[in-house]
Structure formats: C-alpha cells, structure tokens
Amino acid sequence: MLNARVGARTGDNVRIIAAFLMLVAIGFLAIRMVIIYHYFLSYRANHAQAFSDFNFYYYAFDAVLRSAHDPSLIYNTDRLLEFLKNLGVNTEGDILVYCYPPHFALIFSPFAMLPPFAAKLVWTSISVVLCIIGAIMAAKMSYRGADRRVTALLIAITLLSFPVLHDAYLGQSNQLLFFLLAASFFFIERDNRWSAGVLLGVAVVFKVTPLAIVGLLLLRREWRTVISAGLCAIALTLFTASKLGFGIIWSYFTVDMSRFQAQIQSAGGLPGNSSVRGALQTISTSLGMPASEATLHATATIFGAAICVFACYLVFRRSRDRRTDYALACMTMLLASPVLEPIHMVVALLPLVVLIGTALERPDMQQSAFSPRAELLLGAVAVLLLFFLERSATYTVSAFITYALCVARYFPPAAVLARERRDGLARLDSQSI
Template sequence: MDVSARTGRYAIRPFVIAMALIVIGICVVKEWQGLGRLDFLGYDYAFFYNAFLHVLAGQTHWHQLYNPAAERSFLIAQGYPIDPHNHYVYPPQFAWMFAWMALFPFDASLALWRVLSIAAGMFGVYWTMKTLWPRIRRGHLFLAVAATLTLTPFQLDFAVGNVNTILFAFLALAFYAVYRLDKPLVGAIALAAAALIKVTPLAILLAFAIQGRWNVVARTLMVLLLGLLSSFLFLGWDSTAAYATHFLQFGRQSMANGPAPYNQSLLGVLELLWNKGRAGSTPTWLSLLFDVYAVALLFVIGAAMRRKPWSSDAIRIGLSALLPVAVSPLVEQPHMVFTLPALMASLHLIRRDTRAASRRTYAAMFGLAYGLQTLPATFLVNHATRLLPSLYWIHIQMFISFVCILGVLLIMARRGASQPLTRTAAVG
C-alpha cells in the first residue's frame, strides 16, 4: 500500500471541498442578488399570501380567491413586477391549509415560509436517505443536505418562495412510510396532503397504482376525500368546482410564459429549438408530438416498475419520483426538486453495482445529471448565452439532467442490476 499517496490524497480533499463550498457560496449570493435586482425575491409567495388573506377574510368564492385585479394590486403594493401570465393557480385547499401564515405581516410570513421550506428540504433528504439506507452516518447526511442546497431548483424555490420543496418533503415521507416502514396509511396521509396543495403529486398515486400497491391508492383517495370535505366546511364547494373546470385554462396561461429555460419539459425544449430563442407561436404538431412522447414514456416507466422480481424498490422510488416531471408539459426549474429522490436512488444503485464498466458509465451519467442542476452550471449557461446569443439552445440543461437520471434507472431496471432494499445496508 502506498501510504504517502493515500496521505496526500486525504490532505488535499479538505482543500478541494473548501474551494467547492466557496464557489457555491459565491453562486448562491449572486443568484439571490440577481433575483433581488429583478424584484423576484418572494415573488411567488406574494400570490400565496394574497390568497391566504382572502381565506382569512372569508372571501373564498372563486371570483374572490382567484381575482387577477386583487393579485395585481397586492403585488404592486409589495413592489413586485406584473406579468399577465402569472396567477395563483393552486387548489383552494392550499390557501385553506396555510391561511394562518397571513396572521403575520408579509415580510415576517415570507421569512417563516423560507424557514419551513428549508426545514422541509432537510427532512425530505433525511427521509429519502433513510428509505434507501436504513443506517446513515451524520457525515453522509450533512454532505447530502449540502449537495442538495447547491442545486438551482432548490435555491430558486427558496428565493421566490414557492411550495415545491414542501411538496418534495411530503413525497419523501410517503416513500419512506410505504417502502421502508410499511405503513401505507402514513404514506397516504403525506401523499394526500401534497395533492391538496398541488395537483401534480397525483402522478405519484398513478405510480403506486402501476406497482399494484392498491392499499396505498385506496387510503390516499380516502384521506383526500376527507380533506376535501373538511375544507368545504370553511371554503364551500363552489371554489373547488370552479377550480376543476378552469384547471386546463390555468395550465395554458402558465405555458404562455414561453419555452426553455422557463419550461424544461420536452415541449419547452422543442419550442426553444423551433423558435430559435425568438418569440413566436408554437406549431400544433409540437404539442401532438409531446402528447405521444408522454404516453409512450408513461408506458415505458410503468413497464420498468412492474419488471418483477428484477426491479428493486430503489428503481421504483426513482421512477415514481420522476413521473410528475416526465409527463408534465410544463417543468419549471423549481419543479426539478422532484428529481432528487431519483438522483439519490441512482446513487444507491450505482454503489451496489459490481460491474466496473457499467458502474463507470452510470457514474458519469449521474455526475452529469447532478452537475447540470447545480448553481455553477446555471451561471455558466447564463453567462455563455449572454456573451454568445447564438448558444441559446444550451438552456436545456435541466431536461438533459432528467434524461440522464431516467436513462440510468431504465437501463438498470432492464438489466436487473440490483436487489430489493434490505434492512441491513448502510451508507459508506
């Protein structure tokens, strides 16, 4: 054994880590400063807070809770820019669940919301790690949380005050309860809470149905129904019924913000490449192409999750987490927080792979997927396109990251590269 070489490697490791932390810290500061100059810090939360105020005041009718004029007035009062395509597009139950946040002044409420989001992110990482590795070391948990905080989707979610990190925590708890604790009711409560906040997590319910976990599906629907009925006692039923009828309209309004980098789905990427970064209408055939892609991908993911006994729980967790991003026509960068369980599941599978050649390939794909989501990569892309506008097409890094993660999981599912989760494995 070359002791001197090992000593030198261990000596340089703290230096490399320290330099990486400094670079990431600078990127975080610059990201928040840039959003501050654009008056986007807390921008999304302003829409939430306005809805919370309406619920506290008993103004829960559709035309009150989703009043664009009231939203614009509140945003102008807080000094935020006005975008005609942005509105409060979440279910009335979200405003009902968090209306107590409006008991505080806006700035204090925003600060509390960020604390809740950061705590949710940490718990989400912890629950995901505990699902994959039942015994985890504090150092590995610290590194996982630190690595998560370097990701652009999480930083954007914290900065603008959106709810995706809290949704990630609920989904991580659902996976932990179902796959590790074997407590479907706890998982159902977490999943139903996420679905009451935002419709997107219902895709996870579809994933459980594909896997034949009907106990989770049935309990989730029951808890969801109870949650809706409870909300009707205060909200009434008309705002929820109107929300359901306007759901597709809300989607079209959000899509009007444009292609990548705003929309990192395949549809957003195709729109970017078709229009070459210029404003313009999107041909109908692109939307039809995406519909075909979404259906085909849903079939492929479903088949991979049902490849018994070859597909492990880690593969099912990863593919389930990717499902909301995979089939959605609108994937904003903060939405990519849902890919973190898939990233961690990929790492778990790669560490267990005994084939050196395939392990190197998977590790390269994993490294690319993670690296493209980090803040330094986002800054590199932004600066490159600012200097060379002809490089507009490189604003698709989040979609490429998604493809890499999906590729690792699908290939491993096909090759049967892993075994079911055990209760004795440990990180290290």
C-alpha cells in the same frame, strides 16, 4: 478470484467518482454562502420583491382569510394585480396567476395573519427545514450501507443543488413537495404505509401531479398507501368544500387549470420551460421554423402519454427494487408535464439520490444496463448540471439523463437476473428445509 479483482476495481472506481462529487459539493457550499449573503442584502433593501413568488401565495391566503364568502377571488387576476401593487410589488413582465388548488390556499391561510415579510420569512424557514429533513430521509432510504460519508454526500447533492436555492430564493413550494414525497417513500420502506399515504395525499391535493406516483404505487399493489392517500385527499377536499364551497373546487379542475396552464406556457420555451414542449418550441424557433401551438400540444400530449404507459409496463412487469420505482415515478411525473420549470427540478433530486445511493450501496454489482462506472458518471453529470443556474437546455439534459438511468435499472444484464433467480431459489429451499 478474477471476478473478485474485477469487482474490487469497479468498487474503487465508483468510490473515486463519489469522492469527486463530495469535493465538488464542498466547493459549491462556499459559493452558495456568498450567493445567500447577496440575497440577504437585496432583501433587506426591498421587502416587497423578496421571495417574490410567495406574494402570489400570500394573496390567495389573504383572499381565503378575508373573503371566504367569495372564494372565486382566489383566482381573480384583476384583484391579484391590485393586491400586488398595494404591496409595492413590481409586476412588470410577470405571469400574474395563482395556480394552486383551493385546498392549498385554505390550509395555509393562517400565514395571512402575519405581515407580508414576516410571513415570507416563516414560510421560507419552514420550507428549508422540511427540505433538510426530506434530504436526510431520502439519503437514509437510498443508501443502506454503513459508510456515513455516502449519506453526507447524498444530503449534499440535494441541499447544494441550484433548484433548491432558487426555490428558497423565490419563496416557492417545491421544497415542501420534495419533503412530502421523500417522507412518503421513507415511511413505505419502514413499513409505515398508512403514514406514507397521508403525506402522499397531502402532496396530491397541493400539486395534483403526484397522482402519477399514486398510480404507480397502485401497480405495485401498495394497497394501504394508496387507500390512505385517497382517504386523506378526500378528507381535505371535503374540508375545503365545507369552508369554501364545492363550486370553487369544481371550477378549478374543469376551467381554471387549463387557463393557468395556457398562461404559463405562453411564457416561452427554454430555459424557463425545460420540458419536451419547451425544448421543441425553442429549437424550432431557433431554426427559423416555429412550431405551431397545435404541434406543441400534440407533441407534449403524445410524449406524456407514452412515458406514462411505459412506466406502467416497467413497474408492473419488470420491477425489482421499490426504490427504483420511486425514482421512475418522480421522473415520469416531471417529464409528462407540458411545463417543467427550473424550480420543479427540486423533485428530480429525489431520483438522483436514489440512483446514486443504491449504486454506492452495491458498487461491485451491475444493477443496470449501464456499468456501475458509467451509471455513476452519468449520475454525476446530471447532478453537476443542477449545481448551476439553468442555461438553455441544461436542466432538460439533466432530466433526460436521470430518466434514462431510471429506465436502465429495469434492464440489468442477464447474469444479474440469473444470480437473483438463484438467490431466490436458494432462499426458498432454505425456508422449506
């Protein structure tokens, strides 16, 4: 009876925190409407600067459509600068680089058939719709309970976070990546692994970094998903090579990627780069002892390798819930990168939704090294940090809190493991009978 009262009290505390998050989400909805209206007014006045990052995509799409005979123009910085100036874009202070794989430029090249501003509107509208669909899928995958208010909360956490709004404001592609990953995990949970693999394969050829997720799925022996992802990636690569030549693909992975990364890293540390490298660069500079490029590179490389190896160990040796593996894979992908831009934190919302959803699914059970109350409170802090525009290390802190919550799920109390072992034995006995 005492255990029942303790469990009920814990469940009530968890629900109070969830209700608080819902109230905050409603408040931020009103604020977001004001911000969106402000953006709308500014875009009407200046079409060239509207959805500014899409200008780089539009250049690559146009280069494929108009100059397929010379695909190297996709990554020609001088040609890019000239193109942007002709559009009326103010390029002062920008990092002038288009850094996506040629697959991305080829597949979306039809957007260049539209006038620039029309293409921006269509792109952003599609991105927002896909993000909403992805948020619904992520919520349904993360929470299997019957309380619809929890599902609404999880969707609100995604759609009202500032990285999502910022991504739409810039005309960026992280909402698309969020959808592809959320849909992949959703279909795995629905035992539709071939479709999941196709979506994951598309994500890999668009961004490359989701290879980390493929690796962790491989450790889980998700053979159908991995094979489907591999076949899809190969098919899209062969299609791109047939249209643009294999040389541009080879050059991108052997030469251009490192050049682009160096250009992006030259922009500095926090808050533009919320990675470990960016934080170290900012902190060391503020202390009057700027870290050298060699130190920054070594730190980022060692840290990235360490958390990748640690993730492999956790998934291979201590995995209990596939959904936690999805969350860990996403955070490993983000933190292992030497560049973590604020808009990349759109993907971090997926682990947060998984963590909060699974916590609310069983509020009376401790699933983590943290107590249910502490786990949800830390999750709420991570979410709240993402509700605001990035400042200094806020997104870095949010990323590390989320990562810590993911790791803690692999180290539940011994009592929980003993209960699961007993439940497993009971199921085996019932099946044998």
